[in-house]
Amino acid sequence: MSAAQASQHFDEEHDVVVVGSGAGGMAAALTAAHHGLDVLVIEKTDSIGGSTAVSGGAVWIPMNPHSREVGVEDSREAVLAYLQAILGNRMRRDMIDAFLDAGPRMVSFMESNTALRFVPRAVSPDYQSNLEGASTGGRTIDPAPFDGRELGENFNLLRNPIAEFLVFGGMMVGRKDIDSLLGIRSSWANFRDSTKLLLRYGLDRLRYPRGTRLLMGNALAGRLLKSALDRKIPLRTRTAAAKLLLDGPRVVGLEVERDGLISRIGARRGVVLATGGFPANAAMQADMLPHADQHYSMAPIGNTGDGLKLAREAGASIETDNVGNAFWTPVSVMRDRDGRDIRFPHLILDRQKPGVIAVNHAGRRFVNEAISYHEFVEAMHRAHESEPTIPAYLVCDASFLRNYGLGLVRPAARSLSRFLDSGYLVAANTVAELARKLGVDAVNLAASVAQMNQAAASGHDPAFGKGSTAYNRYLGDPAHQPNPCLGPIETPPFYAVRVFPGDIGTAAGLKTDAKARVLDDERRPIPGLFASGNDMNSIMAGAYPGAGITLGPALTFGYIAGLELANATQDEAQP
Structure with missing residues (x-):
């Protein structure tokens, strides 16, 4: 025909x-x-x-x-x-x-x-x-x-951002906005910028289901x-x-x-x-991604490989010679009170900051925590071949949690009960008690914390080089010296969040x-x-x-x- x-x-x-x-x-x-x-x-x-x-x-x-x-x-x-x-x-x-x-x-x-x-x-x-x-x-x-109001009645046609990246139930913020909001009382500039953001958002919510100041x-x-x-x-x-x-x-x-x-x-x-x-096709994940049974994607649930399946039926070929078949990110998961799983990708907001380490089930560090999200999961995959590393654990202290937050827990959070009750955030008064609650080796975890504290004092991480590259330092805390990525873990209580391999797309x-x-x-x-x-x-x-x-x-x-x-x-x- x-x-x-x-x-x-x-x-x-x-x-x-x-x-x-x-x-x-x-x-x-x-x-x-x-x-x-x-x-x-x-x-x-x-x-x-x-x-x-x-x-x-x-x-x-x-x-x-x-x-x-x-x-x-x-x-x-x-x-x-x-x-x-x-x-x-x-x-x-x-x-x-x-x-x-x-x-x-x-x-x-x-x-x-x-x-x-x-x-x-x-x-x-x-x-x-x-x-x-x-x-x-x-x-x-x-x-x-972008001002979403320019879309008029089509604003609601636009896919919403990830809810966990919004504040006050619907306001998008960038890194500069977060600094202004957290420091609203510290300077006139922060107060002015934060007030402007909040007024705009308040007016938006009179007409729209979320803020119309769109970012990222x-x-x-x-x-x-x-x-x-x-x-x-x-x-x-x-x-x-x-x-x-x-x-x-x-x-x-x-x-x-x-x-x-x-x-x-x-x-x-x-x-x-x-x-x-x-990324949302379980069968293709199982066929093409490692540890698919413990893998969490951040991509939309509608991304089920339709294009690949259609093209294959028409004679197309799928490439198999890749170093990896997805763009990785570590993901933490909380089962909320309503039974919903809430996922958080640990991209740039916590791992790179001073005062946190990533350890495996043996309680040992296995990676430079400040490397890219993609390389972090590659390191999880490699380490898991010799010691259980899926899930891994991000460990910090009370000072870190207050200053930087950890995953779904935002900086200066007023209450931790939701995260503690769900088991998402694990807390303990001592490092040994934290190890027991996580089920990791207590001696090794204590040693890993002590080694990080020594590195923080010297500004040099001999084990993994955290803070040794321009990319590491870019995402650290520039106000923290001598190394913006290295800080002590010493102020109780101590906290941990489990992280799993995940992706932001295939x-x-x-x-x-x-x-x-x-x-x-x-x-x-x-x-x-x-x-x-x-x-x-x-x-x-x-x-x-x-x-x-x-x-x-x-x-x-x-x-x-x-x-x-x-x-x-x-x-x-x-x-």
Whole structure:
């Protein structure tokens, strides 16, 4: 049956159908629509934004147009040297070259033609900042804060951020906001800034279910949603892709299911798969992730590998040669009074601060606590091969808990009863008693605490080097000397939280080429089929070089897919 004949059986037709509404899918939709194509976005859940909306929002784009604004002179040679040091023979030069070529152009295109705006980080060290070619800033950019009121009645269409990252029941805050709120009585500037935040939030709650001052990934998703609405791109929620439709080897459309009804949608130019990978698919987790029975994902529950399954049925291939198949983070879990499991990713707020250690079941430290969340879980996996390390335990004292918080326990928390009653937070008057409650070796835990106290006094951690790199120190407490990451554990009571391996998304995905075209088992492009975001195998092969290495490639290869679908060159795409 020819494509023309197949089209007669479609209930509707568009030039492009994008499956998924995160950064990768929306970038493809916006780029294609800018070039005159008729684009439809379908989304399985009832909200727009996917994993992007609940993410930190960082976007890693080396040599981006904003780098020089913060005094950073980056170079392709430095970026390649850094990535080569991390990826080794897993570095696909064609994909990296495409990313480095198109990334800066993508930023310029989006800022000129959509509501996306970015703010550079003058200081944001790459995660392995001691390696050749690493940068201390400029490569990571953040979405500018966004006023959700610009979405009007569509504000409620945007996926909510993770509830545990909100304060006062619905207010988003950044690191600077947290400092102002905690120090509201310490300076006029803090009082002024905090009062402004609280007044804005109070007014928001008179009209909206949460605050409309959007930050991080929610700001990025909100800006993409605003851009799609401005371009009048139809966004169809509660619509699941059920099957790709083929004419010979070519993808010409797809079947979708909405409210129990199946319809056939034609895609004259192609289909873009951007469904967010498979972090919520238990069977795929068991097949592709280590220790899946003790693994906790922070990704949306709708990310069940739909794109991968559809593409496989059409002959696509999933990449298996990765250093790891997910982007790891340690996660603590609390069973709340209502029976709900609340998960918290230990990304940047506690492990790096002075006065906390991570130990395994033997009571021994096994890692530099201040390394990246991804490397922390890699260390858990390695250590577990010789000593039980899943779960591991973050151990601190009363001073640390008051100053920095621990997981779900916020700094200066007025009451700990909810966390203690649930068993999430374990407390004891002595280190020996804490060891007994945790079931870890008391002698080894006492020794680990004593060794950290010695390291704190000297400012040097001979065992694991906590605080020895620019990335470590960036997330420590700059007011604490001589090492912003090393502090004593000596003020009772003592506390601990269990942490498990988890993820913020999957890295394994569909094999694609440098034009975001999905490849079959013979590495040939499947005509009419594209992938971006976490449906596309990570160009970092499961490594995690810096903040934003998921969203940076997602936006960039979504942009590349949009250009390819429109048959536009990158030069033509410029404003």
